[in-house]
Amino acid sequence: GAGVSQSPSNKVTEKGKDVELRCDPISGHTALYWYRQSLGQGLEFLIYFQGNSAPDKSGLPSDRFSAERTGGSVSTLTIQRTQQEDSAVYLCASSPRLAGGQETQYFGPGTRLLVL
Amino acid sequence: SQQGEEDPQALSIQEGENATMNCSYKTSINNLQWYRQNSGRGLVHLILIRSNEREKHSGRLRVTLDTSKKSSSLLITASRAADTASYFCATGTHAGGTSYGKLTFGQGTILTVHP
Numbered sequence: 001g002a003g004v005s006q007s008p009s010n011k012v013t014e015k016g017k018d019v020e021l022r023c024d025p026i027s028g029h030t031a032l033y034w035y036r037q038s039l040g041q042g043l044e045f046l047i048y049f050q051g052n053s054a055p056d057k058s059g060l061p062s063d064r065f066s067a068e069r070t071g072g073s074v075s076t077l078t079i080q081r082t083q084q085e086d087s088a089v090y091l092c093a094s095s096p097r098l099a100g101g102q103e104t105q106y107f108g109p110g111t112r113l114l115v116l
Numbered sequence: 117s118q119q120g121e122e123d124p125q126a127l128s129i130q131e132g133e134n135a136t137m138n139c140s141y142k143t144s145i146n147n148l149q150w151y152r153q154n155s156g157r158g159l160v161h162l163i164l165i166r167s168n169e170r171e172k173h174s175g176r177l178r179v180t181l182d183t184s185k186k187s188s189s190l191l192i193t194a195s196r197a198a199d200t201a202s203y204f205c206a207t208g209t210h211a212g213g214t215s216y217g218k219l220t221f222g223q224g225t226i227l228t229v230h231p
Contacts, residue, residue, distance in 0.1 A: 004158075042222070042223045043204065043221035043224075045218045045220065048218055056218065089157070091159070093159075104161045104164060105149075105159075107151075107158040107160070107161075108158055
């Protein structure tokens with residue numbers, strides 16, 4: 001079946017603009033995760049969803065970052081007023097259910113964001 | 117902050133040799149997973165070992181877990197050039213609290229296998 005898809009693959013934007021990153025999880029997966037990977041910071045957890053709710057938003061770097069999930073499926077990560085330090089690869093993953101990380105997480109190919 | 121620390125940071129070997137990567141972590145876990153990443157894009161799950169397991173095999177992969185030392189190792193036997201990638205360990209947390217569900221990744225080991 002289809003894997004996790006993310007769009008766009010690459011995004012170049014100017015400092016100060018807003019961007020939206022989209023994630024389509026594997027059909028039927030109730031848990032969805034966002035991570036960020038940047039040079040010098042490794043892979044950072046941002047937020048996860050169980051269904052449409054996000055119990056843990058502690059990983060979001062600032063209030064410029066927000067995410068939502070609708071219909072228990074597609075999720076959007078929005079970055080407002082982008083800064084150069086937001087440049088990174090944003091990775092989305094999904095798993096059949098939330099189980100304390102005991103589930104394999106299936107990752108999408110990522111969105112490479114470059115803020116000029 | 118990163119839960120896991122991996123060593124070595126980079127490993128260069130010849131095809132046919134074995135590659136061993138180590139991962140240490142700080143807090144108690146309920147499982148540890150290893151992932152592979154090619155060219156800085158999506159991660160591929162390799163193997164999951166639960167906290168009550170000590171060793172697990174999958175094809176040419178062997179993972180060990182020592183919860184008393186809070187460490188794990190990934191061994192790739194008879195390496196191939198196609199194994200060239202970055203390898204990450206990731207830990208899952210115990211039940212309870214809002215952080216339940218997320219994975220915390222190590223910094224990764226860059227493996228290069230020369231033909």
